[in-house]
Amino acid sequence: MSIKVLHTSDVEQQRTAIAGWEQHYAQMSAGRFQGRITHAELGGVVAYEERMNTRVEQFFQAPANALVFSFDMSGNTLYLLDSQSRNTWITPENYREVAVVIDLERLGMRCASEALEGLSLTPLKSPQAQLFGSWLSNLLGRLITSTDALQPANLAAQLVEDCLFVLECSLPNENRRQQQRLTLSRQIVNRVCELSNAYPEDNFTTLQLAQAAGVSIRQLQQAFIQYNGLAPSAWLRMRRLNAAHRDLQQASPAHTTVAEIAMRRSFWHLGRFAESYRKLFNEQPNYTLQRRP
Structure with missing residues (x-):
């Protein structure tokens, strides 16, 4: 043991x-x-x-x-x-x-x-x-x-x-009908996540995700809110913040800046990016970059 x-x-x-x-x-x-x-x-x-x-x-x-x-x-x-x-x-x-x-x-x-x-x-x-x-x-x-x-x-x-x-x-x-709805929502969310994981460097839009899942934007929204408790737009933003977090952890302060990483992840307003990043990870992005392992 x-x-x-x-x-x-x-x-x-x-x-x-x-x-x-x-x-x-x-x-x-x-x-x-x-x-x-x-x-x-x-x-x-x-x-x-x-x-x-x-x-x-x-x-x-x-x-x-x-x-x-x-x-x-x-x-x-x-x-x-x-x-x-x-x-x-x-x-x-x-x-x-x-x-x-x-x-x-x-x-x-x-x-x-x-x-x-x-x-x-x-x-x-x-x-x-x-x-x-x-x-x-x-x-x-x-x-x-x-x-x-x-x-x-x-x-x-x-x-x-x-x-x-x-x-x-x-x-x-769950009763049968509720379980069927939950299963359908899970399938839609999984198709979207598999696409995002297959192309981690791409910044998808809500419309592109709906097309990839073969559903309307409204169906995509309903599926995400039912299964994840998040709208697709909020989910996309969280994913991009997590990608920036990983980039900052792996980057060298001597060779890159917070602004470069923010723009790489489609955050064009540096002040808003820094505030969103601080709220999610409880630290400023420049601190993450400086404490690179």
Whole structure:
């Protein structure tokens, strides 16, 4: 058994803290980012807890050859993911998730997609999901200080058994029509995010995003507000601010300026850019540039 705890001060540190996931993170609410990952390896089973204080956009693809039981502690909701699960969403502030990642061989499966038909990425609620999520969070807290009293093999088997039991007890928490609308919104948002991630240097307009998703601007707005709680224009601005943040972290003060980076990301009014940047990241852009690692 191995366990580690990582405290992070940037979404990029948070993004890379858990191996095996294809992920893109962007900060979506104001404040200095603080995160924490507690990660336990149990041999064929991984358990972890993720905490983040600001809203964060997560684009992710789950690990290959694994089934993931993800417990959103803010909504007391279970989500199932497999290697085919690709999703983009924006977490609430002070987000907390605990998860169990189970190797498919341990479950006697080669592919989980057929078994998860209609369940992957569907919000599942039950009292058992809430109780198990809280128990797993407390367990990881205890493991940080002592692992002597726990046998990794027994603990891994218990986690597998408990996760499957919680799944049996859980049902979708939305009626069919609501779930269909949410699924459609997620598909629209995911198409847009995949385009943005494929061309990170391009500054898209709302019209271009709507065309790429094959919907009207109104449908795009409705999908983003329903699924992310942000209008597409606000989402685009947040993405450009995060891109400028990464540029400033990687640039050399001797070879570039804040103005050059701001204009690269289509911020033409330097004063407004600096103010928006300060509100989101709780520091001036020139400070980020000067404290380059």
